[in-house]
Amino acid sequence: MTTVSTRLTLDEARVGFAAGRGYLAACTLGLPSLETSAAMRGDAERWARGEACAVDYTAVVERTRSSYASLVGVDASRVAIGSQTSVMAAVIAASVPDGAEVLCADGDFSSIVFPFLSQAHRGVVVRSVPVAELAASVSGSTWLIAFSLVQSASGAVADADAIVAAARRHGSRTLCDTTQAVGWMPVDAALFDATICHSYKWLCAPRGAAFLTISATFADAVAPTQTGWYAGVDPWSSCYGPAMTLATDARRFDVSPAWPIWVGAEAAIGLFAALDIAEVHTHVTGLAGAFTDGLGLERRPGQAIITWPDADGSDLARLTASGITASGRAGCARVAFHLWNDEQDVADALTALGRPT
Numbered sequence: 001m002t003t004v005s006t007r008l009t010l011d012e013a014r015v016g017f018a019a020g021r022g023y024l025a026a027c028t029l030g031l032p033s034l035e036t037s038a039a040m041r042g043d044a045e046r047w048a049r050g051e052a053c054a055v056d057y058t059a060v061v062e063r064t065r066s067s068y069a070s071l072v073g074v075d076a077s078r079v080a081i082g083s084q085t086s087v088m089a090a091v092i093a094a095s096v097p098d099g100a101e102v103l104c105a106d107g108d109f110s111s112i113v114f115p116f117l118s119q120a121h122r123g124v125v126v127r128s129v130p131v132a133e134l135a136a137s138v139s140g141s142t143w144l145i146a147f148s149l150v151q152s153a154s155g156a157v158a159d160a161d162a163i164v165a166a167a168r169r170h171g172s173r174t175l176c177d178t179t180q181a182v183g184w185m186p187v188d189a190a191l192f193d194a195t196i197c198h199s200y201k202w203l204c205a206p207r208g209a210a211f212l213t214i215s216a217t218f219a220d221a222v223a224p225t226q227t228g229w230y231a232g233v234d235p236w237s238s239c240y241g242p243a244m245t246l247a248t249d250a251r252r253f254d255v256s257p258a259w260p261i262w263v264g265a266e267a268a269i270g271l272f273a274a275l276d277i278a279e280v281h282t283h284v285t286g287l288a289g290a291f292t293d294g295l296g297l298e299r300r301p302g303q304a305i306i307t308w309p310d311a312d313g314s315d316l317a318r319l320t321a322s323g324i325t326a327s328g329r330a331g332c333a334r335v336a337f338h339l340w341n342d343e344q345d346v347a348d349a350l351t352a353l354g355r356p357t
Helices: 010-014 034-048 056-072 085-093 131-137 160-170 259-273 277-295 314-321 343-352
Strands: 079-082 101-105 125-129 142-148 173-177 194-198 210-214 305-309 327-329 332-336
Touching: 010 277, 034 259, 056 079, 056 194, 056 210, 056 259, 079 085, 085 142, 085 173, 085 194, 085 210, 101 131, 125 131, 131 142, 131 160, 142 160, 160 173, 277 305, 277 343, 314 332, 314 343
Parallel strands: 101 125, 101 142, 142 173, 173 194
Antiparallel strands: 079 210, 194 210, 305 332, 327 332
């Protein structure tokens, strides 16, 4: 497993963001750090001067792959890079056996559900249950459990240990979408057969940099259906056909990277790989707990995303009118607390909602 030697404190990381006060929307779109913004500007300027070099971007991608591997506790050889969650889920979905069952969570984000529903023409059956019932619903017919570790619409955290244990009892595979988790809570990707993470939310990277982790045994059961030159054992020797020699590790699932995006992603992922994510988790869940208490909601331990009924959007409108960036999903108002937020953000949000502390 790759390790990161340089460590940042939470306070050191927080000062690296130009914005943050009143921004409660990391679950929708993260904020770029000053370093990320500077890296992307520098890259654009090099490109404009005609100094950009295609080969040099390979080193950028590999450093980012290594940082992400360190962040989620796997070896870099088990990490593939891509562009979108649904694109990577579609690779897994294409390898579900004809007529097999995929178990999903009710109301989960469509990118982790639609790719499997699209396999109905092969007889693939998608069964959906409440996220809290996933573990109890695994059966001998379940080939794959595909679920988000943190639910986008509610912030609920799935019981990953119970789900993995149930999968092992029944010989099922697990695919976990960690997009709403990595960056604020510790995630051990090695627990699952595969994970998918888009980094533009909690990891604060530009949209278009995503990761797939996959175990060696599961990789043997998944066909690399979106192969291109970057999936070759040596990408720069794989630019032309007809011969195809793919990488033997997870890189055979790589999607050709959009180079400027990965320049920004390198800085973003590197920042979070240098943090003590347990410290970030304690910070954000403490803020979320204070907010739920102030709003009179039932405590939701371990959550960074808090939602409450707001069918007419009036609470979201109050937050917006007060200069607070939040979101609305599934008939609820939704706020998310990240490392740049503090107790003042909690107080400001409560005041905007008529619940001053």
